[in-house]
Amino acid sequence: MISLSAVQKSYSSDVAIGPVDLKIPTGGITAMVGPNGAGKSTLLTMIGRLLGLDAGAIEIAGYDVASTASKDLAKIVSILRQENHFVTRLTVRQLVGFGRFPHSKGRLTRDDEEIISRSIDFLNLNELENRYLDQLSGGQRQRAYVAMVLAQETDHVLLDEPLNNLDMKHSAQMMQLLHKAARELGRTIVIVLHDINFAGHYADHICAVKDGKVIEFGTPAEIMTDEVLSRVFDTPVTVIDGPRGPLAVYY
Amino acid sequence: MTTTRAPAKGRLFEPSLLIGIVVVALLLVLSLFVGVYDIFGNDDGGEMFAITRIPRTIALVLAGAAMAMCGLVMQLLTQNRFVEPTTTGTTEWAGLGLLTVMILFPGASIMAKMGGAVTAAFIGTMIFFLFLRRVSLKASLTVPIVGIMLGAVVGAFSTFLALQTDMLQSLGIWFAGSFTSVLRGQYELLWIVAIVGALVFLIADRFTVAGLGEEIATNVGLNYNQIMLIGTGLIAIATGVVTVVVGNLPFLGLIVPNVVSMFRGDDLRSNLPWVALLGIAIVTICDLIGRTIIMPFEVPVSLILGVVGAVVFVALLLKQRRNA
Numbered sequence: 072m073i074s075l076s077a078v079q080k081s082y083s084s085d086v087a088i089g090p091v092d093l094k095i096p097t098g099g100i101t102a103m104v105g106p107n108g109a110g111k112s113t114l115l116t117m118i119g120r121l122l123g124l125d126a127g128a129i130e131i132a133g134y135d136v137a138s139t140a141s142k143d144l145a146k147i148v149s150i151l152r153q154e155n156h157f158v159t160r161l162t163v164r165q166l167v168g169f170g171r172f173p174h175s176k177g178r179l180t181r182d183d184e185e186i187i188s189r190s191i192d193f194l195n196l197n198e199l200e201n202r203y204l205d206q207l208s209g210g211q212r213q214r215a216y217v218a219m220v221l222a223q224e225t226d227h228v229l230l231d232e233p234l235n236n237l238d239m240k241h242s243a244q245m246m247q248l249l250h251k252a253a254r255e256l257g258r259t260i261v262i263v264l265h266d267i268n269f270a271g272h273y274a275d276h277i278c279a280v281k282d283g284k285v286i287e288f289g290t291p292a293e294i295m296t297d298e299v300l301s302r303v304f305d306t307p308v309t310v311i312d313g314p315r316g317p318l319a320v321y322y
Numbered sequence: 323m324t325t326t327r328a329p330a331k332g333r334l335f336e337p338s339l340l341i342g343i344v345v346v347a348l349l350l351v352l353s354l355f356v357g358v359y360d361i362f363g364n365d366d367g368g369e370m371f372a373i374t375r376i377p378r379t380i381a382l383v384l385a386g387a388a389m390a391m392c393g394l395v396m397q398l399l400t401q402n403r404f405v406e407p408t409t410t411g412t413t414e415w416a417g418l419g420l421l422t423v424m425i426l427f428p429g430a431s432i433m434a435k436m437g438g439a440v441t442a443a444f445i446g447t448m449i450f451f452l453f454l455r456r457v458s459l460k461a462s463l464t465v466p467i468v469g470i471m472l473g474a475v476v477g478a479f480s481t482f483l484a485l486q487t488d489m490l491q492s493l494g495i496w497f498a499g500s501f502t503s504v505l506r507g508q509y510e511l512l513w514i515v516a517i518v519g520a521l522v523f524l525i526a527d528r529f530t531v532a533g534l535g536e537e538i539a540t541n542v543g544l545n546y547n548q549i550m551l552i553g554t555g556l557i558a559i560a561t562g563v564v565t566v567v568v569g570n571l572p573f574l575g576l577i578v579p580n581v582v583s584m585f586r587g588d589d590l591r592s593n594l595p596w597v598a599l600l601g602i603a604i605v606t607i608c609d610l611i612g613r614t615i616i617m618p619f620e621v622p623v624s625l626i627l628g629v630v631g632a633v634v635f636v637a638l639l640l641k642q643r644r645n646a
Contacts, residue, residue, distance in 0.1 A: 119541065120540070121537050121540055121541075140543075141540060141543050141544075141545065142543035142544075142545075143543070144543065145541065145542050145543030146543075149541055149542075150537070150541050151538075151541070152537045159398075159401075159530075159533050159534055159588045160583050160587040160588040161530070161534075161587055161588055161589060162587060162589075164328075165587070165589050166534075169527075169530070169531055169534065169538075169542060170542065172527070172531060172542040172543065172544070173542050173543045176527070177526075177527030177528070177591075179329065184327075184329045188327055200327070201328070203587055219538075220541070223541075223542065
């Protein structure tokens with residue numbers, strides 16, 4: 072479980088996050104949604120200890136994020152931010168191998184190699200494993216980075232807008248893979264999403280963030296309503312019954 | 323099925339590496355026997371061989387490998403392909419440190435000069451890195467431009483200092499990096515860079531992870547600031563020592579890592595032997611050209627390196643534009 076208590080972060084007098092109290096249950100996918108600049112990514116970055124807090128505390132599986140050594144946290148939680156502009160010339164397999172760094176410190180064992188292979192297969196990258204990252208398309212590269220954080224074998228995986236720059240087909244594939252990772256590998260996945268309909272379909276819990284605060288937290292059935300979505304996104308939203316569940320229409 | 327796949331861990335020794343070693347060894351043998359002084363025809367040939375040729379060749383190996391490695395580590399730490407000690411001002415800072423020691427303590431030992439150069443190189447590189455983090459320049463070309471500008475300012479200050487203190491000639495000699503003056507009894511401190519090389523090799527994986535960016539590095543539990551500090555320290559030591567003993571070796575750290583990366587990617591640990599070999603080969607070839615082109619005189623190796631380096635730099639730029 073990931074729990075935030077009275078978490079605060081302020082940038083200037085009018086831009087501030089919190090105080091946020093939130094409990095993200097273990098297992099499944101929790102999607103963070105909300106308008107631009109609401110603070111979704113900032114919250115995720117703070118949970119993943121890439122950004123410090125001004126006040127409050129965050130615990131992951133009982134470990135306090137601020138006081139636990141970074142190298143120990145790396146075995147409990149992994150975080151992937153939006154793609155780097157600089158592309159190192161590593162092969163997919165070498166990159167995924169660095170996901171084992173918290174465990175092996177660079178000296179990869181046979182077990183490590185096997186986990187790397189599994190992670191690569193899981194994201195259907197086996198054909199590409201010896202290709203350099205700069206020879207891949209954006210979607211393939213994104214998958215390689217996800218394979219890296221999966222190879223880290225942490226119970227908690229935080230992903231910041233992993234669907235960015237992905238087309239329809241690859242977005243759907245990515246969500247299916249994450250869904251599979253949550254089910255088959257038992258990971259707790261927290262993901263920032265822009266498309267509310269992806270959240271409604273694939274997530275087990277939806278966390279709505281607005282103006283730096285968590286204003287709603289619940290199952291997709293609870294969040295996917297006209298009233299809640301219109302309030303969260305500040306725009307009229309109608310939820311209709313689609314062929315595969317509720318569908319938010321906002322245009 | 324998974325066991326038959328090639329492991330992620332790059333192998334260090336490959337048959338092709340052996341060929342590389344043989345080629346470099348041949349170049350070094352050539353370096354031992356090329357020179358104006360006829361070491362076979364004179365009675366003191368053996369003595370001369372030991373005084374100049376052996377030290378010079380060892381210096382080529384150490385300086386070439388060190389500067390190439392420094393360039394690679396710097397490129398990983400800044401995530402920029404166009405960065406190396408001479409495009410970030412590190413060399414100019416080392417020169418300023420050297421000059422300051424020579425002015426303040428005219429009779430300073432070579433050890434003291436080295437200390438001054440290393441300290442100044444460290445401070446200068448830190449300033450550059452902190453500046454980069456503060457402004458987070460994303461455009462890859464702006465970074466070396468800022469570095470070269472910073473270096474020019476520091477270089478101008480050094481020239482001014484030298485003018486005021488009648489040290490301009492010493493500065494000029496330093497600036498024209500050359501292996502001419504490498505003699506027995508004067509080059510031995512260069513062995514320090516061998517230790518730096520060994521350390522880089524030991525923590526190679528950490529540098530590669532740092533090259534993936536601060537966030538990914540932190541994600542896998544690496545102390546990013548610590549590795550930046552260690553990297554800067556190692557670069558400063560190698561650059562400072564090479565600057566004092568040999569002088570300025572421009573572009574070496576730029577050409578070598580880029581060429582190696584093109585063929586072998588960026589996995590630092592498995593690339594290091596290649597980076598070292600290519601660095602040694604290029605410096606040795608340039609030095610051999612410098613020694614023979616206007617025999618019986620010599621052209622400083624920095625001049626040849628500058629010409630070769632500028633051509634490769636432009637070629638890299640063009641290649642990047644085509645890929646973009």
